[in-house]
Amino acid sequence: MAEIEKQGLRAWLMTDTPTSRRHARFAALYAGWLTLKANPMAMVGLAILILLLGMAAFAPLLSPHDPFEQNLIGRLQSMGAEGHILGTDSLGRDLLSRVIYGSRITLYIVALVALIAPIVGLLVGTVAGYTGGIVDAILMRITDIFLAFPRLVLALAFVAALGAGIENAVLAISLTAWPPYARIARAETLTIRNSDYIAAVKLQGAGAFRIITKHIWPLCISSLIVRVTLDMAGVILAAAGLGFLGLGAQPPSPEWGAMISEGRRFILDSWWVATIPGLAIFTVSLGFNLLGDGLRDVLDPKDGDSA
Amino acid sequence: MSDISVENLNVWFGDHEERVDAVKGASFDVPSGSSFGLVGESGSGKSTILRAIMGLVPTWSGGLKIGDLTLGHKRPKTFYKDVQMVFQDPYASLHPRHSVDQVLGETLFLHGFKDVDRRILQLLDDVGLGREFRFRYPHQLSGGQRQRVAIARALAPEPSVILLDEPTSALDVSVQAEVLNLLSDLRDEHKLTYLMVSHNLAVVAHMCDATAVMQNGEIVEVLSVEDMRAMNPSHPYTRNLLEGSFGYKPTAEQSA
Numbered sequence: 037m038a039e040i041e042k043q044g045l046r047a048w049l050m051t052d053t054p055t056s057r058r059h060a061r062f063a064a065l066y067a068g069w070l071t072l073k074a075n076p077m078a079m080v081g082l083a084i085l086i087l088l089l090g091m092a093a094f095a096p097l098l099s100p101h102d103p104f105e106q107n108l109i110g111r112l113q114s115m116g117a118e119g120h121i122l123g124t125d126s127l128g129r130d131l132l133s134r135v136i137y138g139s140r141i142t143l144y145i146v147a148l149v150a151l152i153a154p155i156v157g158l159l160v161g162t163v164a165g166y167t168g169g170i171v172d173a174i175l176m177r178i179t180d181i182f183l184a185f186p187r188l189v190l191a192l193a194f195v196a197a198l199g200a201g202i203e204n205a206v207l208a209i210s211l212t213a214w215p216p217y218a219r220i221a222r223a224e225t226l227t228i229r230n231s232d233y234i235a236a237v238k239l240q241g242a243g244a245f246r247i248i249t250k251h252i253w254p255l256c257i258s259s260l261i262v263r264v265t266l267d268m269a270g271v272i273l274a275a276a277g278l279g280f281l282g283l284g285a286q287p288p289s290p291e292w293g294a295m296i297s298e299g300r301r302f303i304l305d306s307w308w309v310a311t312i313p314g315l316a317i318f319t320v321s322l323g324f325n326l327l328g329d330g331l332r333d334v335l336d337p338k339d340g341d342s343a
Numbered sequence: 344m345s346d347i348s349v350e351n352l353n354v355w356f357g358d359h360e361e362r363v364d365a366v367k368g369a370s371f372d373v374p375s376g377s378s379f380g381l382v383g384e385s386g387s388g389k390s391t392i393l394r395a396i397m398g399l400v401p402t403w404s405g406g407l408k409i410g411d412l413t414l415g416h417k418r419p420k421t422f423y424k425d426v427q428m429v430f431q432d433p434y435a436s437l438h439p440r441h442s443v444d445q446v447l448g449e450t451l452f453l454h455g456f457k458d459v460d461r462r463i464l465q466l467l468d469d470v471g472l473g474r475e476f477r478f479r480y481p482h483q484l485s486g487g488q489r490q491r492v493a494i495a496r497a498l499a500p501e502p503s504v505i506l507l508d509e510p511t512s513a514l515d516v517s518v519q520a521e522v523l524n525l526l527s528d529l530r531d532e533h534k535l536t537y538l539m540v541s542h543n544l545a546v547v548a549h550m551c552d553a554t555a556v557m558q559n560g561e562i563v564e565v566l567s568v569e570d571m572r573a574m575n576p577s578h579p580y581t582r583n584l585l586e587g588s589f590g591y592k593p594t595a596e597q598s599a
Binding site: 053054057059060063231232233235236237238239240241242250251254255 | 397399420423427428430431432435436437438439440441442444449450453454474475477478493496500
């Protein structure tokens with residue numbers, strides 16, 4: 037009985053002739069999901085990110101120890117030591133617990149930067165590209181100024197001005213990360229704005245705001261998503277770099293980048309202290325990249341053609 | 344009521360040394376309810392006249408009048424309710440991420456219609472597309488189906504004038520006839536005035552009452568369709584064009 041119902045739902049979702057707008061949206065979502073599901077690498081990426089989310093959500097249940105509990109007698113225990121599967125760091129804190137709790141900080145940074153930078157970039161780039169003329173010149177020169185600084189140096193200056201801490205680090209990284217998005221969005225807008233379908237909607241009396249948000253944004257988003265997922269590794273590392281310089285996450289918070297810089301001092305005789313958080317960063321970055329690649333295939337209307 | 348009058352229209356692109364005059368001193372009148380053709384080779388300024396009328400080209404001078412409305416450089420919103428355009432390439436004139444429903448729905452919304460759902464179905468019926476096409480995306484449609492969507496979009500605000508920019512040139516020959524028949528049916532049904540650009544004289548002869556022949560941005564001759572069928576042009580370029588429309592004929596020396 038349940039099997040028949042399932043078949044019915046599937047047929048309802050797979051239909052060629054949706055009966056309402058809501059139905060059509062569900063069918064399109066389902067078709068997108070099927071495309072994503074057919075890509076095994078994207079599913080691996082998705083699995084990694086779901087694991088990361090689960091880890092962050094259930095950190096207190098999953099971690100065997102308190103991530104801040106020091107034990108100077110049992111410092112730098114190697115992997116597989118009793119009670120510490122991944123060993124301990126220079127203050128005798130359990131590495132596994134610290135990596136698990138660190139996923140919260142990493143997710144926090146990544147989510148905020150991924151929200152702020154592409155949206156600011158999209159806004160600046162599409163407005164500049166669509167409006168053209170003096171507005172374009174002013175916005176793009178501002179973008180140039182931000183691009184001219186090395187990223188970490190600019191972030192350092194911002195954090196130094198705003199004060200150390202993870203929120204300010206996020207803000208600083210976002211401020212330095214948006215110009216490439218603005219450039220991509222502007223380039224896409226320039227090719228789109230003279231197309232016939234934009235002329236056609238102008239002939240219906242649509243204003244610039246509607247054209248930019250409803251007609252240009254949807255076409256820019258797929259290239260931006262790919263760029264975001266490629267940038268995520270860089271964002272995690274930039275946050276780590278700021279932490280290393282004492283301007284990002286403050287000790288004893290178990291931020292992965294800060295953990296690496298701590299372990300750097302013992303890298304020759306206690307390699308796992310730096311390696312474990314490094315592997316965590318690597319895995320999460322890989323997850324973002326794989327999922328981003330798959331998402332691009334789903335979002336591209338020409339490749340999404342299964343009919 | 345909605346006749347088109349074009350008086351000494353000039354359109355140019357670029358400034359100073361780079362200035363290109365695309366249309367030079369074009370004048371013609373289209374009576375309400377009739378169809379008027381613009382023919383000429385590529386680059387002769389046919390499409391530019393349409394784009395100038397629609398307000399898509401800002402650099403023009405001269406007199407443009409639709410009905411009682413004299414057009415300035417800024418078009419009032421009511422203008423777009425009365426005058427619409429169908430573009431040449433249906434592969435480029437539909438937004439790749441918008442379904443047929445979104446395209447027509449947005450158009451109707453922008454023109455302030457309330458009963459959007461009923462009108463979308465009505466429009467699909469009008470252009471001979473089944474209701475199952477309502478939630479399709481452009482990449483799921485053929486060229487002819489896309490052009491029907493574009494025609495439905497132009498019909499949505501219930502205009503009295505439609506400008507057609509080579510509406511069939513991007514389509515297969517078999518589909519061209521279908522779309523042309525659809526256009527003439529719609530003209531009779533909705534009492535439309537057409538201004539149609541084409542480089543295909545057969546299309547113009549089929550659709551239009553009169554036609555202007557353009558060469559290098561100038562109108563060299565305005566010809567009635569009877570004169571065209573009788574092969575009775577007054578300008579040598581028109582004669583060339585008419586003879587060319589019969590295809591390549593080897594001359595006596597070449598065939599010998």
